[in-house]
Amino acid sequence: MSQTSTSSTETASSFGEATLAQYLTDLAAKLPAPGGGAVAALHAAQGAALVAMVARYTTRAKDADNRPVVDRIIAAADAxxxxxxxxADADAAAFTAVGVAYQLPKDSPERLAARTAAINAALVEAARVPAAVVxxxxxxxxxxxxxxxxGNPNVITDIGAAADACRAAAASSQLNIEINVASLPAGESDRFAAVLVRIDELTARADALHADVVHAVRK
Incomplete structure (x- = not known):
């Protein structure tokens, strides 16, 4: 999400209501949203769906001893x-708010101060959303x-795919956090320092899980 957009275009419906074809058409279009922030959120959603799917395939009779854990994972992944x-919807709204803030008048000291405050508030929200995606x-x-x-070994590769989706969600979110906090005063941007550090740790964990899945497949 870039703070330089001045468009107030909004998506016609939520991502949950859009068809995949429409989403990709909008993503490819010259529109302010959806963009990388929505993509990051949908990566996380897809990762969660993959985990839930593998868990649902791990409800065989032979999995009975693990059923309480599996059921908890299903509920958590669905949530x-x-x-x-x-x-993904919140990111589109935050992007729009940044554009609206940059369009505010600045032809007097009072209006300039109000515009600056509105921009900073919008940028904080635009960074908060990808931080929540992380x-x-x-x-x-x-x-x-x-x-x-x-997990059911017949679908274990989907665990690796879920790890990859989580890694992509975090790495893409990093870009959106960075570009928005770059224009914030130090006191405001500092609140996102911890999540940026966590992203490095998260991507390392995702890579390690991917490697574990590859190892399991090659055994």
């Missing part, structure tokens, strides 16, 4: 999917790692 999907990716990745040792 994370819903939150991540909502964050939270979702982190949780989904933890669920994937927990499921990996007990």
């Amino acid at each position: 994370a999917r819903g939150r991540a999907l909502a964050l 939270d979702e990716a982190d949780e989904v990745l933890s669920l994937a790692a927990e499921l990996f040792p007990i």
Whole structure:
């Protein structure tokens, strides 16, 4: 999400209501949203869906001893999917708010001050949304790692795909956080320092889980 956009175009409907074809058409179009922030949120949602799918395939009779854990993972992954999907909509709204703030008048000291305050508030929200996507990716990745040792081996590669989706969600979110906090005063941008550090740790965990899945497939 770039702070330089001045468009106030909004998506016609939520990402949960759009067809995949329409989403990709809008993504490819010369429109301010959807963009990389929505893509990051949908990566997290897809990762959560993959975890839930593997868990649902791990409900065979032979999985009975692990059923309480599997059921908890299913519920948690489904909830994370819903939150991540909502964050795709939130990102589009935040992008629009940044553009609106930059369009505010600045022809007097009072209006300039109000415009600056509005821009900073919009940029904070535009960074908060991808930071929340990182939270979702982190949780989904933890669920994937927990499921990996007990998951149905016939669909274990989808655990690796989920890890990759979480990694993409976090790495893409990093870009959106960075570009928005770059224009914030130091006191405002500092609040995002911790999540940026977490992204490096998260991507390393995702890479490690991917490698574990590859190893399991090659055994």
